[in-house]
Every structure is written in structure tokens, then in C-alpha cells.
Amino acid sequence: MKLYGYFRSSAAYRVRIALNLKGLAYDQVAVNLVSGEQRGGDNLARNPQGLVPVLETDDGTRLTQSLAICEYLDERYPKPPLLPPDSEGRARVRALAQVVACEIHPLNNLKVLKYLTGELGTSEKTKLAWYRHWVSEGFDALETLLTDSTATGEFCHGDTPTLADVCLVPQVFNARRFECDMSAYPTIRRIAERCDILDAFKHAAPAAQPDAG
Amino acid sequence: MKLYGYFRSSAAYRVRIALNLKGLAYDQVAVNLVSGEQRGGDNLARNPQGLVPVLETDDGTRLTQSLAICEYLDERYPKPPLLPPDSEGRARVRALAQVVACEIHPLNNLKVLKYLTGELGTSEKTKLAWYRHWVSEGFDALETLLTDSTATGEFCHGDTPTLADVCLVPQVFNARRFECDMSAYPTIRRIAERCDILDAFKHAAPAAQPDAG
CATH class of the missing domain: 3.40.30.10 (Glutaredoxin)
Known part of the structure; x- marks a missing residue:
């Protein structure tokens, strides 16, 4: 492939x-x-x-x-498997993944940030505030969803990585890159750290890619 | 439920x-x-x-x-079924759905439009240009994806409605509400019209809901 x-x-x-x-x-x-x-x-x-x-x-x-x-x-x-066997669990994992993929990330990707500073003429400071606003709104919800559920384990859902972790880790990486305040998200941080000791996540990290600048 | x-x-x-x-x-x-x-x-x-x-x-x-x-x-x-039986077909339907759900809609929902006119202080005109920009970027791609593939039928994928149509129709409704120019999207329009003659779509329309203002 x-x-x-x-x-x-x-x-x-x-x-x-x-x-x-x-x-x-x-x-x-x-x-x-x-x-x-x-x-x-x-x-x-x-x-x-x-x-x-x-x-x-x-x-x-x-x-x-x-x-x-x-x-x-x-x-x-x-x-x-990237999804649990039960439909309720699968719905939970997909919903957690979609908090990142449909609520946070679409607002903060490169083409949107370029539109802000280009067409809208915003300052770098305003762009950064925009970025952090959507991260904190999404992570506030994610932290609650993860903390409130007994389905959360070592990873977002149980004790093996799922699609939710697949989406969470790159978003945490981006949040750190844009210096978002992560202090209110102990569960998100714990899970991201748990993921990052696995080779699958380590080898996928941006810095480990052949085109890393 | x-x-x-x-x-x-x-x-x-x-x-x-x-x-x-x-x-x-x-x-x-x-x-x-x-x-x-x-x-x-x-x-x-x-x-x-x-x-x-x-x-x-x-x-x-x-x-x-x-x-x-x-x-x-x-x-x-x-x-x-909302998804076809084959994995390639399922991937295509999910990708079409996600063009709407991960690329267009997240940029144009109410909380984002409020942030534009509120925190960023943009004019209504600038807000509308933003809205139309992301619709046209997404619909340009969708129209090409639909036109270029023999998998497209009466609906986005084959001759029965799938998750792709479930996402497309509300986005077309929104685009019309914000008076986006739909002239470049004959395939999208054809499919949305095909959907809208089905009771399942008709009864789901905003105007048909009990809370419609």
C-alpha cells in the first residue's frame, strides 16, 4: 500500500x-x-x-x-480491532473520534488558518486564539466524556487502542505544537502518554517521518 | 427511541x-x-x-x-442498509459523507458563525462569504467525485440511498438557505432532488418538524 x-x-x-x-x-x-x-x-x-x-x-x-x-x-x-465488538461501544468510540475529526480538527487545519490570516486579515494572535478556542471547547467535552465513563480504561475505550486514540493523539500533538494549555485535561494527557509508548504511535509521529523538516 | x-x-x-x-x-x-x-x-x-x-x-x-x-x-x-456490502464501496460512501461532515459542515455551523461575527467582529457579508467559500470548496470536490465515478447512480452510490445521501441532503438544504450558487453542481442537485421525493427525506426536512418556527 x-x-x-x-x-x-x-x-x-x-x-x-x-x-x-x-x-x-x-x-x-x-x-x-x-x-x-x-x-x-x-x-x-x-x-x-x-x-x-x-x-x-x-x-x-x-x-x-x-x-x-x-x-x-x-x-x-x-x-x-480498532472498534469494540458491541454496537454501543462502537458508537462511543466513533463519537469520541468524531469530537476530534468533526469538531476540533476541521476548524484548525492549514487551509482554515490561511483563510483567517488571508481573506479575513486577522493577526497571528487572533489566529492563535481561534485555534486554542476550538481545542479547549473540544477537549473540555472529551475530558468529561472520558472521565465520566467506566468504559474508559488505559486507552479511550478499554485497555487497547481504538479509533478514538487514533484521532486523539494527533490532536494532542497539534495542541502542544500551538502551545494550548493542557492542564485541565489530565485524562487526555494520561491516555496520550499511554499511547505514545507504543511503537505504532511512536513510528507514526511527525518527527519520525521521512519528510519531517 | x-x-x-x-x-x-x-x-x-x-x-x-x-x-x-x-x-x-x-x-x-x-x-x-x-x-x-x-x-x-x-x-x-x-x-x-x-x-x-x-x-x-x-x-x-x-x-x-x-x-x-x-x-x-x-x-x-x-x-x-446505509452502507454497501463491499469494503471499497463502504469506504467511498463514508468518504463522501465525510466531505460534508468533516470539511464543510464543521466550518459553517452556528457556533462558528457566531464566533466570526462575535469574537472576530466580521460583517454579515464577510460571514456569508466564509459560508459560501467552504460550501463551494466542498461541493466542487463532491461534484467531481460523483461525476467521475461509475459507482454513482440515482443516488450518491448506486440506486438506493446511503450514508452519503443522508449527509448530502441537509448540506444542500443549508447551501440553498444561505443562497449559495448551485449552478456548477448538476449531479449534486439531481441526487438531492431524487432523495427529496422519498418520504424518509421529506418527513425529515426542517419545515416538517414540530419545532419549525
Whole structure:
């Protein structure tokens, strides 16, 4: 399999973790988001959205959208599972993943930050406040969801990593990069630290990628 | 089952469509997003995110995040399916749904528009340009994805409605409400019109809800 990504892309980071957790081998092709390669013809041919990641399977099928890719991997390579066996548990894990993927990350990715400082002409300080606002709103909710539930274990759901951890860890990485205050999130921090001692997460980290600047 | 929602909430609209497609009966409880009921104690107890929808199942389990709820419904009530049987098809449907749910909608929901005109002090005109920008970026990609694939049928994927249509129709409704130019999206328009003749979609429309103002 071939993963078109970028070392700092949060969505590509999720897919790298999922691939690693499944023990799947993959080649990486870097698409430089800062220089705008994602909007170049090659990448648009792979994904009309002009985004990464794109996972190309061995038969040449190109898959887009990180959560859809992770679900695909979980269906095709069921061991170890990224979702628990019961429907209520699966709904909980998917909801936790979507707090990150549908509430926090979409507001804070590169194209949005560029629109803020470009079209809207906001200052760097205002951009940073925007970034931190959506992280804190999402993490406030996540911390409560994790703390209030007996389903939370060493990881977001039980004692093995799931799709929720796959999404949480890249978001925590980004929050730290933008110097968000993490003091109110002891459970999130504990889980992220637990994940980060696993090779699957360690090897997926931005700094460990071939295109890391 | 009980659905906590709001007639104009795009995410609640998705869940109403899914419930209707499955032929499931549900009671609706309105949470007025304009007056701020979603941040009231009752709603926060149901969902620490302070969002709708929340689906309360008959055994009292509360489910959040519209896509997670739809997947739950599809697992528990498999007929008619919201996802195709093959993994590649499922990945395609989920990716189409996520173009809406992870790329367009998160940027254009009420809390974000309020942040723009509030904290950022943007004008109504700038807010509207923001709204239309993310709709057109997402719809440009969706139109290409739908037009380029032989998997597209009467609906986004084949000739029966899937999770992709469940997400597309509320987004088209919103785009029209904000007077986005839809002329470049003949395939999106054709599919949305095809959906809207089905009772499941008709009965889920904002104007058909008990709390419609």
C-alpha cells in the first residue's frame, strides 16, 4: 500500500497510526502542504478535494478521508480491532473520534488558518486564539466524556487502542505544537502518554517521518 | 427511541433521515439552538459537548455525533442498509459523507458563525462569504467525485440511498438557505432532488418538524 501524506498532517498521522497498529507495511509519498503540492495536478488526480491523506491499496484503489480509511483498514484487516465488538461501544468510540475529526480538527487545519490570516486579515494572535478556542471547547467535552465513563480504561475505550486514540493523539500533538494549555485535561494527557509508548504511535509521529523538516 | 434535536440542525436532520429510512419510530425533543438551550444543564447532562443531536435508545443509552449514530442504527437495524456490502464501496460512501461532515459542515455551523461575527467582529457579508467559500470548496470536490465515478447512480452510490445521501441532503438544504450558487453542481442537485421525493427525506426536512418556527 502507498500512503500519500505529509508529516504534520493530522489526518495522515491518524492513518499512519492505524496502519502501524494493524502491522501493515506501506510506502510513503510526501505531499508538501506548505508549498501547496496538495493543489497540484498530481494530487488533485488522486483526490479532487486537494487533501491528504490518500491511501492507495495494492490493487490501485485510492481511498480518501482519514476516518473512512481507518474503517476500511479495520474491515479488511480485523486484527487487532480498532472498534469494540458491541454496537454501543462502537458508537462511543466513533463519537469520541468524531469530537476530534468533526469538531476540533476541521476548524484548525492549514487551509482554515490561511483563510483567517488571508481573506479575513486577522493577526497571528487572533489566529492563535481561534485555534486554542476550538481545542479547549473540544477537549473540555472529551475530558468529561472520558472521565465520566467506566468504559474508559488505559486507552479511550478499554485497555487497547481504538479509533478514538487514533484521532486523539494527533490532536494532542497539534495542541502542544500551538502551545494550548493542557492542564485541565489530565485524562487526555494520561491516555496520550499511554499511547505514545507504543511503537505504532511512536513510528507514526511527525518527527519520525521521512519528510519531517 | 428519543431524538433530541433542532429542526434546522444539519446533524439532527441527518439522523432523522437515517431513522426514517430504517422505518424506526422515535419521539422528538426540541433543543432550541438559537436561544442557547444546547448549553443548558439538561442538554449538557445528555451531551457534554453541548450539541445536538442526542439519540436516546429504548434502554436509556445516549448516543452522540450524527455519523456515529447513523452507523449504530445501521448495525442494529441492518435493513435497508446505509452502507454497501463491499469494503471499497463502504469506504467511498463514508468518504463522501465525510466531505460534508468533516470539511464543510464543521466550518459553517452556528457556533462558528457566531464566533466570526462575535469574537472576530466580521460583517454579515464577510460571514456569508466564509459560508459560501467552504460550501463551494466542498461541493466542487463532491461534484467531481460523483461525476467521475461509475459507482454513482440515482443516488450518491448506486440506486438506493446511503450514508452519503443522508449527509448530502441537509448540506444542500443549508447551501440553498444561505443562497449559495448551485449552478456548477448538476449531479449534486439531481441526487438531492431524487432523495427529496422519498418520504424518509421529506418527513425529515426542517419545515416538517414540530419545532419549525
